Amino acid sequence: MPIIATTEVATDLPMCIATEGLSAMFGETRAVRDISFAIRTGQVTAIIGPSGCGKSTLLRCLNRMHETVPGARVEGVVRFEGRNIYDSGVSAIGVRRHVGMVFQRPTPFPTMSIRDNVAAGLKVLPRAERPPRRQADEIVETALRRAALWDEVAERLDSSAVALSGGQQQRLCIARALATSPTVLLLDEPTASLDPISTQRIEELVYELRSQLTVIIVTHNMQQAARISDRTAFMLAGELIEYGPTNAIFTTPGDSRTEAYVTGRFG
């Protein structure tokens, strides 16, 4: 896989998501502290940092999943498509339709077939946007192809999704997230529970997806961040320590803590 950390080609790509003074709380604990940064459209952005540094929580603030945890709160602003997604008039459901998410462990719906899993998000679209059955089948096929799973499941779309291997299940979850055509895809350590071969397939997939949508990936695997991302954010104890082109973060970090982490002195 000839993936080399890309240097930043264009610095003036449009902003996709930008946070301003974003903090996330679990009860009294502040997991994300006053983070302001901007994600560029059509790039892969990696968020790295040691366990418990708040990187997953930051990711979950970007599609309003953080607030689904009892006692969780968000302060600050997240701009997406020109609006603050935490404004009182904005629906979390609508945000999540445009900002897809895939989790650490594969989460296929066990009662549904492979086809129904991929189409699950389509069923809850507003009535006007809901595709008719024939079109839904096409969308399912396209999504499975984009997730590089079509060839493996085309013959058994009606069998159970939990019969797939872990890596296939994770690509199924990516296909499910892609089916509703989100503009952003959030990946929360998507390869953490997978074997090396499956991991490589997902990484290739992420690399291919970047031309079609914006990807933000949380990973504890620095090599992975270096391989697949255009920009990298390094977090420590809930704070954003450094954010910049992946190449720069890994070769000429500006902060001594970033350097210590990426050279493996702690983490």
Next chain:
Amino acid sequence: MAGLAHGAGARGVSSSVRPGRRGGAQGALTRRRFVNRLMIALTCAAALIATLPLVLILVHLLRLGAGAVDWTFFTRMPVPAGEPGGGMANAIAGTAIIVAMASLIGLPVGVGAGLYLAERRSARLATSVRFLSDVLNGLPSIVLGIFAWQLLVRPFKHFSALAGAVALAAMMIPLVTRTTEEMIRLVPVATREAALALGYTKWRTSLDIVLRTALPGIVTGSLVAVARIAGETAPLLFTALGNQFWSLSATRPIAALPLQIYTYAISPYDDQHAQAWAGALVLIGLVLVISVAARFATRSRFGRGGD
């Protein structure tokens, strides 16, 4: 650190001692094997004793009741005492109606309450409801009969099938509530989050994803609850009362298998004793059928899970 040194020391001692006390080590091994076999034998015996009552009951019922179970038992009405023959058609129909009505009341309330308890796990109301539901589960069934009598028999001045169904539903609700809650809690949080992240609203996540994932377990729990109430006698004694005649009305006294068995069993006539045995056999057969159905309900719709 001390533990480590101690462990290393102990190992050193035992290895240096072993050659000299070979017989002792061998003896300890023999003793452990003996204790192991003894414990396996004891637990195996306990397991056999646990199933013994069911086996004895089945054998006994088949021996005494099978003779009286024929086609007429299901199709004929009871005959007056002293006359041979007759059947329990009205009691079988009555049990079906009471159990159906109790399920219509008990299942939706039980499943709904279980869903609420699982979703609002630590709300103060949920904690109280969970506790009260456990208390209700522990109430003697005759108390539920008295409750239904006070509620639905006394005000209307006559016994009714509905009153019996309400008493049975009150028994059923806590059972269904707790199994539903347990089954829903078994659905991983990750599955729920995956649905939310796809743009499912909270209530659609609960109904379309969580409840559907937990459904086989809930169906099993519900069938077990149905089987449990189908054989209850005490709650029906002064609610449904029993009826020697054919009645399917919800507002009139109705016959039921357990009541009929009770009436016949305490009568002095041999014919009626035989009928009671037969009724008991049919009742137990009904419960077994429901239990087997519950087992089938747990199987996934994708068969063996693989392809």
